[in-house]
Amino acid sequence: MDVKPHIKKAIFLVWLLIVPAGLWFTYQTYPPDISDHWIEIAAFLLLTSVVASLPIVINEVFIFLIQWVALATFLRFGLFIEIIFAQVAVVVLMVKLRILRKGEFFRLPLNLYMFFLVSFLSGITYYLLGGQHRPNFTTDTSSLWFAVLYIVLYFAFNQIILSFHIYYIYKSKEPFFGKELFVETLTTIITFPIGFVLYILFKQVGLLAILFVGIPFVSLSTIFTHYYSSQKINEYLQKAAEIGHQLVERLYVNDVRDLFIQKLSEMMPVDYAYIFETNDNDELTLMYRFEAGKAMPNDMISMNKNEGISGMVWEKRKAFLFTAKKDWEQYSNAQIPEDAESILGVPIIRSNNLIGVLLLASKRKRAYEKSQLMIIDILCSHFAVAIENARNYEQTKMQSEHCSLTKLFNYRYFENMLTQEFEKLTRFERKMLSLIILDIDHFKTVNDTYGHQSGNEILYELASRLSKLVGDRGTVARYGGEEFVVLLPDVPKEEAYQLAEQIRQMISNWPFTLQQSLDLDKTQQKVMITASIGVATAPEDSEDYLALIRHADRALYVGAKRAGRNRVAEYVK
Secondary structure, eight states, rough: OOOOHHHHHHHHHHHHHOOOOOOOOHHHOOOOOOOOOOHHHHHHHHHHHHTTTTOOEEEEEEEEEOOHHHHHHHHHHHHHHHHHHHHHHHHHHHHHHHHHTOTTTTTTHHHHHHEEEHHHHHHHHHHTTTSSSOOTTOHHHHHHHHHHHHHHHHHHHHHHHHHHHHHHTSSSOSSSSSSHHHHHHHHHHHHHHHHHHHHHHHHHHHHHHHHIHHHHHHHHHHHHHHHHHHHHHHHHHHHHHHHHHHHHHHHHHHHHHHHHHHHHHHSOOOSSEEEEEETTTTTTTEEEEEEETOOOOOOOOOBBSSSSHHHHHHTTTTEEEEESHHGGGGGSSSOOOOTEEEEEEEEEEETTTTEEEEEEEEEEEEOOOOHHHHHHHHHHHHHHHHHHHHHHHHHHHHHHHHHHHOSSBBBHHHHHHHHHHHHHHHSOOSSOOOEEEEETTTTHHHHHHOOOHHHHHHHHHHHHHHHHHHGGSSEEEEEEETEEEHHHEOOOHHHHHHHHHHHHHHHHHHHHHOOOSSOOOOEEEEEEEEEEEEEEEESSOSSHHHHHHHHHHHIIIIIIIISSSEEEEOOOO
Protein backbone atom coordinates (compact mmCIF):
# COMPACT_ATOMS: atom_id res chain seq x y z
CA MET A 1 0.00 0.00 0.00
CA ASP A 2 1.52 3.28 -1.16
CA VAL A 3 1.65 6.29 1.13
CA LYS A 4 1.83 9.74 -0.43
CA PRO A 5 5.02 11.77 0.15
CA HIS A 6 3.28 14.61 1.98
CA ILE A 7 1.77 12.11 4.45
CA LYS A 8 5.23 10.64 5.10
CA LYS A 9 6.53 14.11 5.93
CA ALA A 10 3.54 14.73 8.19
CA ILE A 11 4.29 11.49 10.07
CA PHE A 12 7.82 12.68 10.88
CA LEU A 13 6.42 16.02 12.02
CA VAL A 14 3.79 14.38 14.26
CA TRP A 15 6.43 12.18 15.88
CA LEU A 16 8.64 15.22 16.48
CA LEU A 17 5.79 17.15 18.08
CA ILE A 18 4.29 14.37 20.20
CA VAL A 19 6.97 11.99 21.45
CA PRO A 20 9.66 14.32 22.89
CA ALA A 21 7.06 16.58 24.54
CA GLY A 22 5.12 13.56 25.81
CA LEU A 23 8.24 12.01 27.33
CA TRP A 24 9.12 15.28 29.08
CA PHE A 25 5.56 15.62 30.45
CA THR A 26 5.54 12.01 31.67
CA TYR A 27 8.90 12.37 33.35
CA GLN A 28 7.81 15.55 35.13
CA THR A 29 4.34 14.31 36.13
CA TYR A 30 5.16 10.71 37.01
CA PRO A 31 8.90 10.66 37.67
CA PRO A 32 10.39 7.14 37.65
CA ASP A 33 11.89 5.63 40.77
CA ILE A 34 15.19 4.46 39.31
CA SER A 35 17.50 4.86 42.30
CA ASP A 36 19.29 1.59 43.10
CA HIS A 37 17.27 -0.21 40.44
CA TRP A 38 19.61 0.09 37.48
CA ILE A 39 20.39 -3.61 37.36
CA GLU A 40 16.70 -4.50 37.48
CA ILE A 41 15.90 -1.96 34.76
CA ALA A 42 18.72 -3.29 32.59
CA ALA A 43 17.43 -6.86 33.07
CA PHE A 44 13.91 -5.86 32.06
CA LEU A 45 15.25 -3.91 29.08
CA LEU A 46 17.19 -6.98 27.97
CA LEU A 47 14.08 -9.13 28.32
CA THR A 48 12.05 -6.57 26.34
CA SER A 49 14.63 -6.53 23.53
CA VAL A 50 14.84 -10.32 23.34
CA VAL A 51 11.05 -10.76 23.24
CA ALA A 52 10.73 -7.98 20.64
CA SER A 53 13.29 -9.73 18.44
CA LEU A 54 11.20 -12.91 18.39
CA PRO A 55 7.94 -11.98 16.64
CA ILE A 56 5.86 -14.78 15.21
CA VAL A 57 4.64 -14.42 11.63
CA ILE A 58 1.71 -16.62 10.63
CA ASN A 59 0.13 -16.16 7.20
CA GLU A 60 1.65 -12.66 6.96
CA VAL A 61 0.14 -11.64 10.33
CA PHE A 62 2.78 -10.36 12.79
CA ILE A 63 2.24 -11.48 16.37
CA PHE A 64 4.10 -9.01 18.61
CA LEU A 65 4.28 -10.69 22.05
CA ILE A 66 5.64 -7.74 24.04
CA GLN A 67 2.43 -6.91 25.97
CA TRP A 68 3.17 -9.06 29.02
CA VAL A 69 6.63 -7.55 29.49
CA ALA A 70 5.12 -4.06 29.06
CA LEU A 71 2.58 -4.83 31.82
CA ALA A 72 5.24 -6.04 34.29
CA THR A 73 7.49 -3.06 33.42
CA PHE A 74 4.66 -0.56 33.93
CA LEU A 75 3.61 -2.01 37.30
CA ARG A 76 7.21 -2.26 38.53
CA PHE A 77 8.91 0.89 37.20
CA GLY A 78 6.09 3.19 36.15
CA LEU A 79 4.87 4.83 32.98
CA PHE A 80 8.05 6.62 31.89
CA ILE A 81 10.20 3.49 31.87
CA GLU A 82 7.45 1.50 30.11
CA ILE A 83 7.25 4.14 27.36
CA ILE A 84 11.03 4.09 26.88
CA PHE A 85 11.05 0.28 26.73
CA ALA A 86 8.18 0.30 24.23
CA GLN A 87 10.14 2.65 21.97
CA VAL A 88 13.18 0.35 22.16
CA ALA A 89 10.98 -2.67 21.39
CA VAL A 90 9.61 -0.98 18.25
CA VAL A 91 13.12 -0.28 16.95
CA VAL A 92 14.25 -3.86 17.65
CA LEU A 93 11.15 -5.29 15.98
CA MET A 94 11.48 -3.22 12.82
CA VAL A 95 15.16 -4.06 12.49
CA LYS A 96 14.29 -7.74 12.96
CA LEU A 97 11.55 -7.61 10.31
CA ARG A 98 13.91 -5.80 7.89
CA ILE A 99 11.32 -3.31 6.75
CA LEU A 100 13.36 -0.11 7.16
CA ARG A 101 14.27 0.07 3.48
CA LYS A 102 14.37 3.01 1.09
CA GLY A 103 11.04 4.78 0.91
CA GLU A 104 9.76 3.02 4.04
CA PHE A 105 11.62 4.91 6.81
CA PHE A 106 8.42 6.74 7.71
CA ARG A 107 7.20 3.50 9.28
CA LEU A 108 9.68 3.92 12.15
CA PRO A 109 8.36 7.29 13.48
CA LEU A 110 4.83 6.11 12.67
CA ASN A 111 5.11 3.05 14.91
CA LEU A 112 7.08 4.95 17.53
CA TYR A 113 4.41 7.57 18.11
CA MET A 114 1.60 5.00 17.81
CA PHE A 115 3.12 2.89 20.58
CA PHE A 116 3.81 6.04 22.55
CA LEU A 117 0.16 7.06 22.36
CA VAL A 118 -1.00 3.60 23.44
CA SER A 119 1.35 3.56 26.44
CA PHE A 120 0.75 7.18 27.37
CA LEU A 121 -3.06 7.11 27.18
CA SER A 122 -3.30 3.76 28.98
CA GLY A 123 -0.94 4.81 31.78
CA ILE A 124 -2.45 8.28 32.27
CA THR A 125 -5.97 6.84 32.43
CA TYR A 126 -4.80 4.18 34.91
CA TYR A 127 -3.33 6.80 37.23
CA LEU A 128 -6.29 9.19 36.90
CA LEU A 129 -8.72 6.43 37.85
CA GLY A 130 -6.77 5.66 41.03
CA GLY A 131 -4.25 3.04 39.97
CA GLN A 132 -1.13 2.83 42.14
CA HIS A 133 2.57 2.43 41.43
CA ARG A 134 3.93 -1.00 42.45
CA PRO A 135 0.56 -2.37 43.63
CA ASN A 136 0.39 -5.23 46.14
CA PHE A 137 -2.20 -7.70 44.88
CA THR A 138 -2.11 -9.83 48.05
CA THR A 139 -3.09 -7.01 50.45
CA ASP A 140 -5.14 -4.82 48.10
CA THR A 141 -7.46 -6.76 45.81
CA SER A 142 -8.74 -3.56 44.20
CA SER A 143 -5.28 -2.97 42.74
CA LEU A 144 -5.69 -6.22 40.80
CA TRP A 145 -8.81 -4.88 39.13
CA PHE A 146 -7.02 -1.64 38.31
CA ALA A 147 -4.30 -3.73 36.63
CA VAL A 148 -6.95 -5.60 34.66
CA LEU A 149 -8.44 -2.23 33.70
CA TYR A 150 -5.01 -1.14 32.48
CA ILE A 151 -4.88 -4.24 30.26
CA VAL A 152 -8.31 -3.46 28.81
CA LEU A 153 -7.34 0.17 28.22
CA TYR A 154 -4.06 -0.85 26.59
CA PHE A 155 -5.86 -3.25 24.25
CA ALA A 156 -8.64 -0.77 23.39
CA PHE A 157 -6.35 2.20 22.72
CA ASN A 158 -4.09 -0.02 20.63
CA GLN A 159 -6.96 -1.17 18.41
CA ILE A 160 -8.45 2.31 18.03
CA ILE A 161 -5.15 4.00 17.16
CA LEU A 162 -4.08 1.17 14.84
CA SER A 163 -7.39 1.12 12.96
CA PHE A 164 -7.37 4.91 12.59
CA HIS A 165 -3.90 4.95 11.04
CA ILE A 166 -4.57 1.96 8.77
CA TYR A 167 -7.70 3.62 7.41
CA TYR A 168 -6.43 7.19 7.00
CA ILE A 169 -2.78 6.57 6.12
CA TYR A 170 -2.82 3.30 4.21
CA LYS A 171 -6.39 3.81 2.93
CA SER A 172 -7.18 0.19 3.73
CA LYS A 173 -10.80 -0.94 3.46
CA GLU A 174 -10.35 -4.12 5.49
CA PRO A 175 -13.08 -4.72 8.09
CA PHE A 176 -12.39 -3.81 11.72
CA PHE A 177 -13.31 -7.27 12.94
CA GLY A 178 -10.74 -9.10 10.84
CA LYS A 179 -8.11 -11.73 11.50
CA GLU A 180 -5.70 -9.13 12.96
CA LEU A 181 -8.20 -8.23 15.69
CA PHE A 182 -8.78 -11.90 16.45
CA VAL A 183 -5.03 -12.57 16.73
CA GLU A 184 -4.48 -9.48 18.88
CA THR A 185 -7.33 -10.43 21.24
CA LEU A 186 -6.10 -13.98 21.55
CA THR A 187 -2.51 -12.97 22.30
CA THR A 188 -3.74 -10.42 24.86
CA ILE A 189 -5.73 -13.07 26.73
CA ILE A 190 -2.80 -15.50 26.65
CA THR A 191 0.14 -13.22 27.38
CA PHE A 192 -1.05 -10.66 29.91
CA PRO A 193 -1.41 -13.27 32.72
CA ILE A 194 2.27 -14.01 32.17
CA GLY A 195 2.95 -10.34 32.91
CA PHE A 196 1.12 -10.67 36.23
CA VAL A 197 3.18 -13.76 37.08
CA LEU A 198 6.42 -11.97 36.21
CA TYR A 199 5.52 -8.94 38.34
CA ILE A 200 4.43 -10.98 41.39
CA LEU A 201 7.35 -13.40 41.15
CA PHE A 202 9.82 -10.54 40.74
CA LYS A 203 8.67 -9.10 44.09
CA GLN A 204 9.39 -12.49 45.69
CA VAL A 205 12.65 -13.68 44.12
CA GLY A 206 14.03 -10.65 42.28
CA LEU A 207 16.01 -11.11 39.08
CA LEU A 208 15.50 -14.88 39.13
CA ALA A 209 11.91 -14.19 38.08
CA ILE A 210 13.15 -13.07 34.68
CA LEU A 211 14.89 -16.42 34.26
CA PHE A 212 11.93 -18.42 35.57
CA VAL A 213 9.42 -16.66 33.31
CA GLY A 214 11.49 -15.22 30.48
CA ILE A 215 13.53 -18.27 29.48
CA PRO A 216 10.53 -20.65 29.11
CA PHE A 217 8.58 -18.01 27.19
CA VAL A 218 11.48 -17.22 24.85
CA SER A 219 12.15 -20.94 24.38
CA LEU A 220 8.53 -21.68 23.51
CA SER A 221 8.43 -18.71 21.15
CA THR A 222 11.60 -19.92 19.42
CA ILE A 223 10.31 -23.48 19.18
CA PHE A 224 7.00 -22.29 17.77
CA THR A 225 8.78 -20.07 15.24
CA HIS A 226 10.97 -22.95 14.06
CA TYR A 227 7.97 -25.25 13.97
CA TYR A 228 6.07 -22.78 11.82
CA SER A 229 9.13 -22.39 9.56
CA SER A 230 9.31 -26.17 9.12
CA GLN A 231 5.60 -26.23 8.38
CA LYS A 232 6.11 -23.49 5.81
CA ILE A 233 8.95 -25.45 4.20
CA ASN A 234 6.73 -28.53 4.07
CA GLU A 235 4.05 -26.45 2.35
CA TYR A 236 6.66 -25.19 -0.11
CA LEU A 237 7.73 -28.78 -0.83
CA GLN A 238 4.14 -29.79 -1.39
CA LYS A 239 3.61 -26.82 -3.71
CA ALA A 240 6.83 -27.69 -5.55
CA ALA A 241 5.54 -31.21 -6.16
CA GLU A 242 2.21 -29.86 -7.42
CA ILE A 243 3.95 -27.34 -9.67
CA GLY A 244 6.19 -30.12 -10.99
CA HIS A 245 3.14 -32.14 -12.03
CA GLN A 246 1.60 -29.08 -13.68
CA LEU A 247 4.81 -28.33 -15.59
CA VAL A 248 5.17 -31.80 -17.10
CA GLU A 249 1.54 -31.66 -18.24
CA ARG A 250 2.31 -28.68 -20.49
CA LEU A 251 3.10 -29.72 -24.08
CA TYR A 252 4.71 -26.52 -25.36
CA VAL A 253 7.90 -24.76 -24.28
CA ASN A 254 6.24 -21.34 -23.94
CA ASP A 255 3.50 -22.77 -21.73
CA VAL A 256 6.04 -24.47 -19.48
CA ARG A 257 8.10 -21.31 -19.19
CA ASP A 258 5.12 -19.04 -18.48
CA LEU A 259 3.68 -21.38 -15.84
CA PHE A 260 7.10 -21.70 -14.17
CA ILE A 261 7.54 -17.94 -13.76
CA GLN A 262 3.90 -17.50 -12.72
CA LYS A 263 4.20 -20.05 -9.91
CA LEU A 264 7.51 -18.58 -8.73
CA SER A 265 5.92 -15.12 -8.57
CA GLU A 266 3.08 -16.53 -6.46
CA MET A 267 5.46 -18.18 -4.00
CA MET A 268 7.88 -15.32 -3.41
CA PRO A 269 8.47 -11.65 -4.31
CA VAL A 270 9.69 -11.59 -7.92
CA ASP A 271 10.03 -8.22 -9.65
CA TYR A 272 12.43 -9.50 -12.31
CA ALA A 273 13.03 -13.00 -13.66
CA TYR A 274 15.46 -14.22 -16.30
CA ILE A 275 15.93 -17.70 -17.70
CA PHE A 276 19.19 -18.32 -19.55
CA GLU A 277 20.14 -21.43 -21.50
CA THR A 278 23.46 -22.72 -22.75
CA ASN A 279 24.15 -22.87 -26.48
CA ASP A 280 26.59 -24.68 -28.76
CA ASN A 281 29.06 -21.77 -28.52
CA ASP A 282 29.48 -22.36 -24.79
CA GLU A 283 27.54 -19.18 -24.01
CA LEU A 284 24.47 -18.27 -21.99
CA THR A 285 21.65 -16.87 -24.11
CA LEU A 286 18.46 -15.32 -22.76
CA MET A 287 15.45 -17.62 -23.10
CA TYR A 288 12.91 -15.56 -21.15
CA ARG A 289 12.82 -12.09 -19.65
CA PHE A 290 10.17 -11.03 -17.13
CA GLU A 291 10.07 -7.45 -15.85
CA ALA A 292 7.36 -5.26 -14.32
CA GLY A 293 4.82 -8.08 -14.41
CA LYS A 294 5.13 -8.90 -18.11
CA ALA A 295 7.37 -10.65 -20.62
CA MET A 296 9.94 -8.44 -22.34
CA PRO A 297 11.94 -8.83 -25.60
CA ASN A 298 14.95 -11.13 -25.36
CA ASP A 299 17.45 -8.49 -26.47
CA MET A 300 20.21 -9.14 -23.94
CA ILE A 301 23.60 -10.15 -25.28
CA SER A 302 25.02 -13.61 -24.67
CA MET A 303 27.33 -14.16 -21.69
CA ASN A 304 30.37 -16.30 -21.11
CA LYS A 305 31.26 -18.31 -18.04
CA ASN A 306 32.08 -16.20 -14.99
CA GLU A 307 30.55 -13.13 -16.66
CA GLY A 308 27.93 -11.52 -14.50
CA ILE A 309 25.97 -13.27 -11.78
CA SER A 310 24.45 -15.77 -14.21
CA GLY A 311 27.88 -16.61 -15.58
CA MET A 312 29.15 -17.09 -12.05
CA VAL A 313 26.28 -19.48 -11.27
CA TRP A 314 27.13 -21.36 -14.46
CA GLU A 315 30.85 -21.53 -13.66
CA LYS A 316 30.43 -22.61 -10.02
CA ARG A 317 27.37 -24.82 -10.73
CA LYS A 318 25.80 -23.70 -7.45
CA ALA A 319 23.16 -21.26 -6.26
CA PHE A 320 23.94 -17.74 -5.04
CA LEU A 321 21.83 -15.57 -2.74
CA PHE A 322 22.42 -11.83 -2.33
CA THR A 323 20.33 -9.88 0.18
CA ALA A 324 21.25 -6.35 -0.92
CA LYS A 325 22.61 -4.51 -3.93
CA LYS A 326 25.93 -3.74 -2.25
CA ASP A 327 26.63 -7.49 -2.09
CA TRP A 328 26.26 -8.22 -5.82
CA GLU A 329 27.24 -4.95 -7.53
CA GLN A 330 30.81 -6.11 -8.03
CA TYR A 331 29.61 -9.21 -9.94
CA SER A 332 26.94 -7.55 -12.08
CA ASN A 333 27.44 -6.92 -15.80
CA ALA A 334 24.91 -4.06 -15.90
CA GLN A 335 22.07 -6.25 -17.18
CA ILE A 336 20.24 -6.28 -13.84
CA PRO A 337 17.89 -3.29 -13.27
CA GLU A 338 19.19 -0.49 -11.08
CA ASP A 339 16.41 -0.75 -8.50
CA ALA A 340 16.96 -4.46 -7.81
CA GLU A 341 18.18 -5.38 -4.33
CA SER A 342 17.82 -9.09 -3.56
CA ILE A 343 19.18 -11.57 -6.12
CA LEU A 344 18.68 -15.34 -6.31
CA GLY A 345 20.61 -17.28 -8.96
CA VAL A 346 20.09 -21.04 -9.37
CA PRO A 347 21.60 -23.46 -11.93
CA ILE A 348 19.20 -25.52 -14.04
CA ILE A 349 20.65 -29.00 -14.26
CA ARG A 350 19.41 -32.02 -16.21
CA SER A 351 21.16 -35.42 -16.05
CA ASN A 352 24.14 -33.75 -14.34
CA ASN A 353 24.47 -31.32 -17.26
CA LEU A 354 23.93 -27.62 -16.69
CA ILE A 355 21.44 -26.51 -19.34
CA GLY A 356 20.60 -23.06 -18.01
CA VAL A 357 20.45 -20.53 -15.18
CA LEU A 358 17.47 -19.00 -13.37
CA LEU A 359 17.91 -15.47 -12.03
CA LEU A 360 15.29 -13.90 -9.75
CA ALA A 361 15.43 -10.33 -8.43
CA SER A 362 13.37 -8.26 -6.02
CA LYS A 363 13.31 -4.56 -5.22
CA ARG A 364 13.21 -5.47 -1.53
CA LYS A 365 16.27 -6.12 0.58
CA ARG A 366 16.46 -9.60 2.12
CA ALA A 367 13.47 -10.71 0.06
CA TYR A 368 14.71 -14.31 -0.20
CA GLU A 369 15.70 -16.83 2.44
CA LYS A 370 18.25 -19.64 2.35
CA SER A 371 15.49 -22.18 2.91
CA GLN A 372 13.95 -21.10 -0.41
CA LEU A 373 17.07 -22.16 -2.30
CA MET A 374 16.17 -25.83 -1.82
CA ILE A 375 12.64 -25.23 -3.10
CA ILE A 376 13.84 -23.31 -6.16
CA ASP A 377 16.42 -25.98 -6.88
CA ILE A 378 13.69 -28.65 -6.87
CA LEU A 379 11.49 -26.51 -9.13
CA CYS A 380 14.40 -25.97 -11.53
CA SER A 381 14.79 -29.75 -11.80
CA HIS A 382 11.09 -30.09 -12.64
CA PHE A 383 11.44 -27.22 -15.09
CA ALA A 384 14.39 -28.86 -16.86
CA VAL A 385 12.48 -32.13 -17.32
CA ALA A 386 9.33 -30.32 -18.48
CA ILE A 387 11.27 -28.18 -21.00
CA GLU A 388 13.00 -31.25 -22.44
CA ASN A 389 9.67 -33.09 -22.77
CA ALA A 390 8.01 -30.06 -24.36
CA ARG A 391 10.81 -29.64 -26.89
CA ASN A 392 10.68 -33.31 -27.81
CA TYR A 393 6.92 -33.03 -28.26
CA GLU A 394 7.21 -29.89 -30.38
CA GLN A 395 9.89 -31.46 -32.53
CA THR A 396 7.89 -34.65 -33.00
CA LYS A 397 4.75 -32.67 -33.74
CA MET A 398 6.57 -30.48 -36.25
CA GLN A 399 8.04 -33.52 -38.01
CA SER A 400 4.63 -35.17 -38.17
CA GLU A 401 2.98 -32.03 -39.58
CA HIS A 402 5.66 -30.75 -41.97
CA CYS A 403 7.21 -31.94 -45.17
CA SER A 404 10.86 -32.73 -44.48
CA LEU A 405 11.96 -31.37 -47.88
CA THR A 406 9.99 -28.14 -48.31
CA LYS A 407 9.33 -27.45 -44.59
CA LEU A 408 5.71 -26.69 -45.53
CA PHE A 409 2.78 -28.32 -43.81
CA ASN A 410 2.07 -31.82 -45.13
CA TYR A 411 -1.15 -33.40 -46.37
CA ARG A 412 -2.04 -34.78 -42.94
CA TYR A 413 -1.92 -31.34 -41.31
CA PHE A 414 -3.68 -29.72 -44.25
CA GLU A 415 -6.55 -32.20 -44.13
CA ASN A 416 -7.05 -31.63 -40.36
CA MET A 417 -6.98 -27.88 -40.83
CA LEU A 418 -9.41 -28.03 -43.73
CA THR A 419 -11.80 -30.08 -41.59
CA GLN A 420 -11.59 -27.54 -38.75
CA GLU A 421 -12.18 -24.64 -41.13
CA PHE A 422 -15.25 -26.34 -42.58
CA GLU A 423 -16.63 -26.82 -39.07
CA LYS A 424 -16.23 -23.06 -38.53
CA LEU A 425 -18.01 -22.54 -41.84
CA THR A 426 -20.98 -24.62 -40.70
CA ARG A 427 -21.10 -22.67 -37.40
CA PHE A 428 -21.08 -19.41 -39.39
CA GLU A 429 -17.71 -18.43 -37.91
CA ARG A 430 -16.44 -18.23 -41.50
CA LYS A 431 -18.21 -16.65 -44.43
CA MET A 432 -16.35 -18.58 -47.11
CA LEU A 433 -13.35 -20.78 -47.70
CA SER A 434 -11.25 -20.75 -50.90
CA LEU A 435 -8.79 -23.41 -51.99
CA ILE A 436 -5.97 -23.18 -54.55
CA ILE A 437 -4.34 -26.33 -55.93
CA LEU A 438 -1.32 -26.08 -58.22
CA ASP A 439 0.67 -28.71 -60.07
CA ILE A 440 4.05 -28.18 -61.79
CA ASP A 441 3.78 -28.83 -65.51
CA HIS A 442 5.93 -31.61 -66.97
CA PHE A 443 7.82 -32.09 -63.71
CA LYS A 444 8.85 -35.64 -64.71
CA THR A 445 10.73 -34.10 -67.63
CA VAL A 446 12.60 -31.84 -65.18
CA ASN A 447 13.64 -34.85 -63.10
CA ASP A 448 14.68 -36.84 -66.16
CA THR A 449 16.67 -33.92 -67.58
CA TYR A 450 18.38 -32.51 -64.51
CA GLY A 451 18.05 -35.29 -61.93
CA HIS A 452 15.86 -35.84 -58.90
CA GLN A 453 18.14 -33.78 -56.67
CA SER A 454 17.57 -30.80 -58.94
CA GLY A 455 13.84 -31.53 -58.84
CA ASN A 456 14.00 -31.34 -55.07
CA GLU A 457 15.76 -27.99 -55.31
CA ILE A 458 12.91 -26.66 -57.45
CA LEU A 459 10.31 -27.93 -54.98
CA TYR A 460 12.16 -26.32 -52.07
CA GLU A 461 12.51 -22.96 -53.85
CA LEU A 462 8.90 -23.01 -54.99
CA ALA A 463 7.75 -23.66 -51.42
CA SER A 464 9.76 -20.64 -50.24
CA ARG A 465 8.28 -18.41 -52.97
CA LEU A 466 4.74 -19.54 -52.16
CA SER A 467 5.16 -18.86 -48.44
CA LYS A 468 6.44 -15.35 -49.07
CA LEU A 469 3.74 -14.50 -51.61
CA VAL A 470 0.80 -15.86 -49.59
CA GLY A 471 2.09 -14.59 -46.23
CA ASP A 472 -0.54 -14.51 -43.48
CA ARG A 473 -3.46 -14.52 -45.93
CA GLY A 474 -3.62 -18.30 -45.88
CA THR A 475 -1.87 -21.62 -45.23
CA VAL A 476 0.46 -23.23 -47.75
CA ALA A 477 0.98 -27.01 -47.74
CA ARG A 478 2.59 -29.66 -49.92
CA TYR A 479 -0.26 -31.82 -51.14
CA GLY A 480 1.97 -34.54 -52.55
CA GLY A 481 4.63 -34.96 -55.24
CA GLU A 482 4.74 -31.73 -57.24
CA GLU A 483 1.34 -30.53 -56.02
CA PHE A 484 0.82 -27.67 -53.56
CA VAL A 485 -2.31 -26.26 -51.93
CA VAL A 486 -3.19 -22.86 -50.48
CA LEU A 487 -6.11 -22.59 -48.02
CA LEU A 488 -7.64 -19.10 -47.79
CA PRO A 489 -10.22 -18.53 -45.02
CA ASP A 490 -12.77 -15.76 -45.67
CA VAL A 491 -11.35 -15.04 -49.13
CA PRO A 492 -13.88 -14.84 -52.01
CA LYS A 493 -13.30 -16.74 -55.25
CA GLU A 494 -12.41 -13.61 -57.23
CA GLU A 495 -9.65 -12.68 -54.81
CA ALA A 496 -8.43 -16.28 -54.65
CA TYR A 497 -8.33 -16.34 -58.46
CA GLN A 498 -6.23 -13.17 -58.53
CA LEU A 499 -3.81 -14.63 -56.01
CA ALA A 500 -3.59 -17.82 -58.07
CA GLU A 501 -2.75 -15.75 -61.14
CA GLN A 502 0.01 -13.98 -59.20
CA ILE A 503 1.38 -17.39 -58.21
CA ARG A 504 1.30 -18.59 -61.82
CA GLN A 505 3.18 -15.53 -63.04
CA MET A 506 5.67 -15.77 -60.17
CA ILE A 507 6.47 -19.34 -61.26
CA SER A 508 6.56 -18.84 -65.04
CA ASN A 509 8.31 -15.45 -65.18
CA TRP A 510 11.26 -16.09 -62.86
CA PRO A 511 13.69 -18.95 -63.48
CA PHE A 512 14.66 -21.42 -60.79
CA THR A 513 18.33 -21.84 -59.94
CA LEU A 514 19.79 -25.34 -59.78
CA GLN A 515 22.94 -25.83 -57.71
CA GLN A 516 23.30 -29.50 -58.73
CA SER A 517 22.34 -31.26 -61.95
CA LEU A 518 23.30 -34.20 -64.12
CA ASP A 519 25.53 -31.91 -66.17
CA LEU A 520 28.69 -31.84 -64.01
CA ASP A 521 30.31 -29.16 -66.17
CA LYS A 522 27.79 -26.55 -65.03
CA THR A 523 27.80 -25.48 -61.38
CA GLN A 524 24.57 -23.46 -61.66
CA GLN A 525 21.74 -23.60 -64.16
CA LYS A 526 18.59 -21.55 -64.69
CA VAL A 527 15.44 -23.53 -65.36
CA MET A 528 12.07 -22.19 -66.47
CA ILE A 529 8.98 -24.05 -65.33
CA THR A 530 5.24 -23.46 -65.36
CA ALA A 531 2.31 -24.59 -63.25
CA SER A 532 -1.39 -25.24 -63.74
CA ILE A 533 -3.72 -24.03 -61.02
CA GLY A 534 -7.29 -24.76 -59.95
CA VAL A 535 -9.51 -22.65 -57.66
CA ALA A 536 -12.71 -23.54 -55.80
CA THR A 537 -14.66 -21.87 -53.00
CA ALA A 538 -17.07 -23.12 -50.33
CA PRO A 539 -19.99 -22.97 -49.79
CA GLU A 540 -20.41 -21.62 -53.29
CA ASP A 541 -18.90 -24.69 -54.99
CA SER A 542 -19.18 -27.37 -52.31
CA GLU A 543 -20.81 -28.24 -49.01
CA ASP A 544 -18.09 -30.47 -47.55
CA TYR A 545 -14.30 -30.40 -47.51
CA LEU A 546 -13.86 -33.47 -49.74
CA ALA A 547 -16.00 -31.88 -52.41
CA LEU A 548 -13.99 -28.66 -52.16
CA ILE A 549 -10.75 -30.59 -52.83
CA ARG A 550 -12.38 -32.56 -55.63
CA HIS A 551 -13.75 -29.47 -57.36
CA ALA A 552 -10.47 -27.53 -57.09
CA ASP A 553 -8.67 -30.59 -58.45
CA ARG A 554 -11.17 -30.82 -61.30
CA ALA A 555 -10.60 -27.17 -62.15
CA LEU A 556 -6.85 -27.88 -62.17
CA TYR A 557 -6.91 -30.85 -64.55
CA VAL A 558 -9.95 -30.10 -66.70
CA GLY A 559 -9.84 -26.30 -66.78
CA ALA A 560 -6.05 -25.79 -66.76
CA LYS A 561 -4.14 -28.93 -67.77
CA ARG A 562 -6.43 -29.95 -70.66
CA ALA A 563 -6.65 -26.36 -71.83
CA GLY A 564 -2.92 -26.17 -72.45
CA ARG A 565 -1.28 -25.82 -68.99
CA ASN A 566 0.36 -22.71 -67.44
CA ARG A 567 -3.00 -21.20 -66.60
CA VAL A 568 -5.49 -20.70 -63.76
CA ALA A 569 -8.98 -22.19 -63.86
CA GLU A 570 -11.84 -21.85 -61.42
CA TYR A 571 -14.46 -24.48 -60.78
CA VAL A 572 -17.67 -24.01 -62.72
CA LYS A 573 -20.73 -26.05 -61.91
